[in-house]
Amino acid sequence: MEKPLSGKKAIITGASAGIGRATALTLAKAGAALVLNARRGDRLDALAAEIAALGGSALPVAGDAGDAAAIDSLLDAALGWREGGKKVDIVIANAGRGLAGGILSSDESAWQGLYQVNVLGLARLLRRAGLYMAERKKGDIVAIGSVVGQNISPFSGFYGSSKFAVGAIAEALRREICASGVRVSLVRPGIVVSEFQDVAGYNEENFGKSVAQFGKLLEPQAIADGILWLLTLAPHVNVNEITIRPTGQPYP
Numbered sequence: 001m002e003k004p005l006s007g008k009k010a011i012i013t014g015a016s017a018g019i020g021r022a023t024a025l026t027l028a029k030a031g032a033a034l035v036l037n038a039r040r041g042d043r044l045d046a047l048a049a050e051i052a053a054l055g056g057s058a059l060p061v062a063g064d065a066g067d068a069a070a071i072d073s074l075l076d077a078a079l080g081w082r083e084g085g086k087k088v089d090i091v092i093a094n095a096g097r098g099l100a101g102g103i104l105s106s107d108e109s110a111w112q113g114l115y116q117v118n119v120l121g122l123a124r125l126l127r128r129a130g131l132y133m134a135e136r137k138k139g140d141i142v143a144i145g146s147v148v149g150q151n152i153s154p155f156s157g158f159y160g161s162s163k164f165a166v167g168a169i170a171e172a173l174r175r176e177i178c179a180s181g182v183r184v185s186l187v188r189p190g191i192v193v194s195e196f197q198d199v200a201g202y203n204e205e206n207f208g209k210s211v212a213q214f215g216k217l218l219e220p221q222a223i224a225d226g227i228l229w230l231l232t233l234a235p236h237v238n239v240n241e242i243t244i245r246p247t248g249q250p251y252p
Contacts, residue, residue, distance in 0.1 A: 141183070189243075
């Protein structure tokens with residue numbers, strides 16, 4: 001039986017862990033050829049080998065998703081890769097950094113680096129993908145936002161501001177290119193347990209105790225399943241935004 005994404009090629013940034021890694025494996029099982037991007041090349045190589053063992057195809061392209069030259073190199077590598085045809089059908093802008101704390105309490109020295117990846121890097125990737133897909137008159141772009149980009153939390157306020165920007169950029173792009181047949185979707189995850197929390201500076205005191213009341217939290221696979229659902233809808237159907245929370249998470 002033909003898989004739903006057979007013959008399609010997808011770029012995934014931030015593919016070395018968490019949501020990106022789960023999405024790569026999910027799309028590979030659905031038949032897509034994957035172009036994997038992250039800074040940690042060793043992890044990308046291991047993921048590509050895992051995908052190959054499942055019968056899929058993956059091209060690891062290490063690089064910083066906040067760097068304009070790296071984004072250009074990623075797209076060039078994807079278009080030049082013969083697997084799945086010399087084209088790109090799907091771009092998933094997942095790479096991002098977290099940061100604990102609000103405007104007063106977060107580490108100000110981390111602000112610029114956060115926006116470089118979460119906002120400017122994502123915007124550049126969406127711009128380049130949007131130009132390419134609009135000319136081709138088809139394609140899917142998925143941007144990973146966050147519930148705290150819609151419901152700003154004082155415990156992650158500066159990070160939330162970056163994800164608020166992601167939502168605005170995704171919607172602005174959708175309005176520019178929807179008439180060309182290109183779909184743009186924003187996925188807003190709730191609390192997903194991964195290494196993201198440790199890297200962002202969350203711990204038992206500023207995170208664990210407050211979310212314990214929510215019960216079972218999400219794993220990255222829940223978000224990957226939502227992304228696959230978006231990509232397998234009929235071409236004339238574009239679900240612009242989805243929010244995926246743990247059932248017990250009332251806010252944000």
